[in-house]
Amino acid sequence: MSAFDPLADLDPAAYAPFRDPRDYILSWTDQIWIDKGLGRLGEHYADDIKVHTAYGETYDFDHVILNSVQKMSAFPNGGGGSGEDVVWEQRGPMGFISSHRVLKTGTNLGYWTYGPPTGRNWVSRTIAHCLVQDGKVIEEWLVRDEYAVLQSLGIDPERVAADMALASPVTGETMAIADDAGPFAGRYPDPAREGVSGKRPERFDDLCNQIVAMYDEVWNRRRFDRVIDYCDPKVVCHTVRLHRAQAIDAYQQQIIDLLAVFPDGRIEVRDLVVCESSELGTRIAAIWVLHGTYSGVPLYGPPTRTPVKVLGATHFEMRDGRILREWRLFDEIAVLAQIIGARNAAATR
Template identity: 60%
Template structure:
């Protein structure tokens, strides 16, 4: 396997991640300034005024929405902290890069929030923020969080919250519209190994990235679950939603199959790929994926109603040689349930 040159020597103008020492530090240090020391106004240091934020519930455009949503969240969870699990970054030309930032969040529900009045309970979850940074400014962001885990820890009914969010999106404050036309969930990406939703990729780790894409096609779309062993190490560990953790081939197969069982006609599409090698963490590949299907299978999320569903997800893979040894898979089940319940309400 080729060894990528160290982060600080990549053909990337240091001005695009200044004043930090590396793209990784750009993300982690700036995030801590905002959320740990509460410098919420420092969002403007590196967010573009016309930033586009893509979520599982809808789209927001502009810096004011970012400030508003962040302020409300900080009041609801004033002790919110986050462990920087990893930052998988990759250049997009000499003056921009993509960062896929995986965070393990923890907080106490001490203020009013989308989910209601404070419960005083603690919660933990994982999330991934996939950002395009151009000339030191985040111009576009894809945000995916495991909100089901939060509701479980707060003791709230996920079906009731999903029903509320179907008519009052936490992003837009209005009913969730058709997700077919939302930029994050529409269109197709022909060859994400070359060009994804974040732009043209550098000619690095093309073989490994193509193999990850091939895995999604074989295992997820062709339903060749017996091919898991061709792509994953026998000791594969997958951390996924609701803080589930599965180990080894057979449990991994079932974890994929459980999601597809609810949407048996679903197809998954890889929309963006980011690869990074570092001496401390080895080779990791981040993927933004989109699963399109119909709720026509196992009644995991309540009565089956054939609702069209779009699941925006992210996976981080850690590789050793030709095999994947770790995966972190994040998607928002509450957003999935909101789509299902919205269709149920409209049908009634």
């Protein structure tokens, strides 16, 4: 491992009073969710924070508070989750991007967005991709495995998705996903150098180019045979609904099965973050969008032959320059909502 110091050019005020950006993220998560210091969110988030999700986006701190209070009521014994990793990288002398992977658990003991308490336990993962400047989160890309939540609670995903097709649980407005809005806005032709979080340091350009090439070759050009060139033979991928694929064949099949749903699907990488440490090795975080047409296998009901956008987040753990472990998340309920919305639109024509 090299002697590179990721803190060398980062002003300590960017993450004060904590030891480093990793400690900043994990400590704030504990103070807000475990200690229930929800009112301290103002110390952590900027007043005009932008939060991007697959359902829409919000632009102020009040929405964060409102949604968080509801979740604390619904899951009094959990909801904040346990931090699995923080992949961070500098963005200017007073800023950094943090991709925080969380394993969430809890018991649904109170009323929530989806209705009365079920009394059931749930487990799911979330990745929060946060841009921090001057000690506060100013922008966030949030990807949840909401299907796993509903599955655990015994709630019908199609019913929830149908409701969401009419009104987003985040914004309260009709879902309207456009190419030029929210997490889909703009284009980043060279994400290895600059993505949604800004320009990257040059140190890890080769690794970032390798990840971009993997998405282009394996996913976009359907060279599933090239997985072996990018992944360790013992690769393990954890993905939505807590599914797991181990070794090359299963990893290939997992990609093939998703693309079979969207046969013309293409991955667009929108951000990359690289973090290296002597304790945890090299990890890479990615924000991506899959653009495709729901015209393949009917995983989400009868094909609509309409466009779908899938906002995703991935963490890679590298070993000897290859992917050893991957955590790949996207919100299937948001995908279902787009498909059901297309069906509703066709029925009214």
